[in-house]
Amino acid sequence: MDTDFRVATNQAPPLAGHNVVTADRALVEAVGRHAEPAVVDDLSALGEEAGTAEAREHGMLANRFHPELTPYDRYGNRIDEVAFHPSWHWLMERAVGHGLAATPWESDSPHAHVRRAAGFLAWSQTEPGHGCPISMTYAAVPALRADETIAKEWTPLLASTTYDPGLRPAADKRGALAGMGMTEKQGGSDVRANLTEARPAGDGGYTLHGHKWFTSAPMNDVFLTLAQAEDGLTCFVVPRVLEDGTRNRLDVVRLKDKLGNRSNASSELEFHGTWATRLGDEGRGVRTIIEMVAATRLDCVLGSASLMRRALAEASWHVAHRAAFGSPLADKPLMQNVVADLAVESEAATALAIRLAAAVDGRDDPHEAALRRIALPLAKFWVCKRTPAMVAEALECLGGNGYVEESGLPLLFRESPLNSVWEGSGNVNALDVLRALGREPEVLQAWITEVGQARGADPRLDHAIDRALALLGDAGALEVGARRLAGQMAACLQGALLVRFAPPEVADAFCASRLDGGYQGTFGTLPGADFRSIVERTTPVV
Known part of the structure; x- marks a missing residue:
């Protein structure tokens, strides 16, 4: 029997018809x-x-x-x-x-x-x-x-x-x-x-x-x-x-x-x-414009979280509908690890971004104002830096299908470095963290209070918080180590939010991979975790 090669099989259907808000x-x-x-x-x-x-x-x-x-x-x-x-x-x-x-x-x-x-x-x-x-x-x-x-x-x-x-x-x-x-x-x-x-x-x-x-x-x-x-x-x-x-x-x-x-x-x-x-x-131009800078930094975090979520949706949708080597990709343990890792990254970014927006709603509260001052450059540095690698890994989940323009992933990948450049590069934001810590002592207390709400819930988070505070004690290495400090403090904020509010499997995967000191920097290297439930939590439903 001749096969009609004009009919495509084993291809994921178009991702359309889902509610981008309620399905997330x-x-x-x-x-x-x-x-x-x-x-x-x-x-x-x-x-x-x-x-x-x-x-x-x-x-x-x-x-x-x-x-x-x-x-x-x-x-x-x-x-x-x-x-x-x-x-x-x-x-x-x-x-x-x-x-x-x-x-x-x-x-x-x-x-x-x-x-x-x-x-x-x-x-x-x-x-x-x-x-x-x-x-x-x-x-x-x-x-x-x-x-x-x-x-x-x-x-x-x-x-x-x-x-x-x-x-x-x-x-x-x-x-x-x-x-x-x-x-x-x-x-x-x-x-x-x-x-x-x-x-x-x-x-x-x-x-x-x-x-x-x-x-x-x-x-x-x-x-x-x-x-x-x-x-x-x-x-x-x-x-x-x-x-x-x-x-x-x-x-x-x-x-x-x-x-x-x-x-x-x-x-x-x-x-x-x-x-x-x-x-x-x-x-007084810089002082006048600083509130605009803060608001655009929030949108850099939101925009990067949006790119992550769209890339994750495309990847999880594809592996749920594509089979290889005898079974759906979504059933392959290693693919589950990759998509679960992407999902953890996306959820951490989303949680921190919405927390920062809540700090804008509570801008008259001293804690919220101080938290906003320190957490915006922290999140702008960290979330925007994480986005290109995350989007690249999501694109790879689609293989060659993700490398063609019609998939939408090439645009997301080209866009992924933008927010790290716009409104202050990584160095500018890391140094702004140091500036805030040096001039406004209330911002460190706000960070300590925020992450402190999760103290005792996970020893890996506790140790990460202690390591961040130890970095602050080395005054001679603060500027050269500003990126390391900013990344550590931002990851602790994300970890605290996930430990307090996310499903246990998500929080455990984040703390084990991002805070435990042995993170390899490559997606799909999560230690043992409930990968399937994390993947199912994040796959769009049409």
Whole structure:
């Protein structure tokens, strides 16, 4: 009998038709710890839409058809417009509509930031690139509060759930998006080396003269940027369109040819007399912008946790439906070890990310504020560093099928280093941990209190906490060992959360592999554990 090779067999069906929120038990349980059950119910519609074949297709199309820059119109007028594929707008409309931009800052809910964090983690699994303008819009609001008048003008638009693209004055819009441009080609993370100059304009504003090396989403409505004023580095608000309807002089030099997503337009800008409003005092630019930095760091952690969860879902779904050597891959002990290890990594990232969002909800509580100060750079360093290796291992679970674009895994892999670079590289965040420990003694106490809630529950966690504290005692090696310290402290935070709240098999696997001192750094090397139940806990159900 002839075999029809045109009919594919032993292939996993497309992963579509599952609820990305309610099917994620680690996410549901994390939200339940820090908010009300109604929050998960409220996000169910988002989760259902995120799991559709339509959402998956829009994510692919937004990256296949890249943004296009048109610097001049047909008559030679400078317009600097970027055109996006309709799928980009489809994704953006839903992200804004589900309240994932700045909506929490205007909400009366005590769990607004947990809700938004869970939604951001789930919805970003559709496509990571459009999360950038959503994240910057969210992060802009706490910085804008440095000036009450400016905050009142922009916050309601940024918090709107109406997606209203197009270059028009703020007064003519039903919703707005924010961006940021901090780094310059000569300085990078060292923003104090910025050369862009701010000159008083005589009308209460300033004109900017210089450049920005990275500015994402140049079609957004307003940007926060740094420039050198008379009294030093200062933060400024730059509207894309002025009140009279004329376009602010904001030249888009080019779009970056970058690693990772292609859906989002990352650009280089030049300022040639660009009009701006000062935000905060002259010479206090870094202090003014620090709240925006903190909020974007939270989204780096959430974004990396989202990449992990999407990669894990693809891997666990594939091995559940693919057979090899006489039985399903999911039944092979070594494959169970690999997928269980990936699941433990993903759950640890999710647990820590949602805990940090809860600290934003409790920002008026001294412990929560101190914990947020130390745990954000810790988590930003650790979770974002763990993501590339984790996504690569998930891709390998699909074999050659994971190496082709249609699987979605190559995009996740290319995107996986991004959050470790954005808003401060690994070194910047590790050194920020040292800075916080040296200047704000309450942050160490907050960390000790947080991990201390799990003291006595697992000796491996107890010993890891002691090792972290011992590293702090070696003052001469603190800077050179900053990464080791940051990783140890972050892993202890994750371990404490899992020991307290995760199923015993998940907590045991984490402590045995990440905290016991013998971790090999390769996924699939868990010591004896209940692998099957961990895998089943994390496999999507359609």
